[in-house]
Amino acid sequence: MKHTSEFAAGKILASSQNGVGILTIDNPERKNAINAAMWRAIPEAMHWLATWGEARVIVLTGGGRRDFSAGADISEFPTVRKDTATAKVYESENSAAFAAIRNSRVPVIAAIRGICYGGGFGLAAAADLRIAAEDAAFAVPAARLGLAYPADAVQDFFHGLGPQISRKMLFTGLALGATELSTAGFLIEVTASAALDAAALSLAETIAANAPLSVQASKLALRAVATNDDDLLREAEIIGATTFDSADYAEGRAAFAEKRRPVFNGR
Structure with a gap:
């Protein structure tokens, strides 16, 4: 039986079937940028999948089949990140989303194609396993925007990328491709874009079949x-x-x- 639910006005989608949950960041017209309501919804969706959805494993992906996520919705920054006080509130919501993935009691697989920047990259880094399409591009542009990336999320980059690549990405803001991140050990597999969903689903089904x-x-x-x-x-x-x-x-x-x-x- 398939279970489905929507969060953040339908921009965070959750579905589950046969023990495999799918969490979709569904804002393709903005390259799946994540607004404040979506950040708040991610922990809710994760909880729903693991409980009501009865998911034994969760695949995290981007809607529209073009991009994973461009990260936080910068158009909101003049309001939600205008100063230290507002940024603390906003980043606590970011951190709660990262933690919901990192601390999920079931494994989380990030299936990444296209742009995977900033907060989107942070969500992928918080996942247990990561598969990317050949066209995936990764960046942490915080230094180019004049802001600091949430410190608790940097630990996921450090563990996933290693110290040198983490420093390179955080200090330079440069984008790196799937091949370089696969070499760094951040990705377990790189596929053709058309094969990404099947590869992630196959891995998820294998995990869901276990105890x-x-x-x-x-x-x-x-x-x-x-x-x-x-x-x-x-x-x-x-x-x-x-x-x-x-x-x-x-x-x-x-x-x-x-x-x-x-x-x-x-x-």
Whole structure:
């Protein structure tokens, strides 16, 4: 059964079917630029997908099949980012969106084509896995606009790109292509634009077919290592221990013995 919902006046779309959730930034006439309402809606959409949508994995993509996202909607900056006080409020909403992806209990795959700039790049960097089309272009133009990129989001660039490429992109504001970012380890795959959606969906379906508790424990453990968070590591250990008493573990063993595909229910 397919579940669907709309947020931010239809500019953030969420759908889920067979355990695969799709979150679409749908503002193609502005290269999927993200306005303040859309930033606020992203955590809502992520929560909806993982709960009501019953998603075991989420694919993050841009609407219109041309661009991932040009980032924050600059036309709003004279109002929402006019000074330090307003910028703090606005950037807290940015940070909440990044965190909703980074801290999602299910894996998030960013499927990127065309422009992936600024806040759009930040959303992709917060994802667990990233696939890009050959035409994808990445940039953090903050230095060219005279503003600082949210500090908590820089950690995602650092972990995803490594220190040298992160510095190059943040200091210069220059755009880099998919090939260079693949070499840096930011992308797991580069495809033709026409093949991007199928590649992302195939990866998502593979993840969704696995035991949800096992995948969740792995994601928590990886986050704990990346952030050097002992509390998170203990949480991952607790969830990992519960897998041995789960129905899914019994199903996995039975399926292996019977030489069939397991059917996991997340319990």
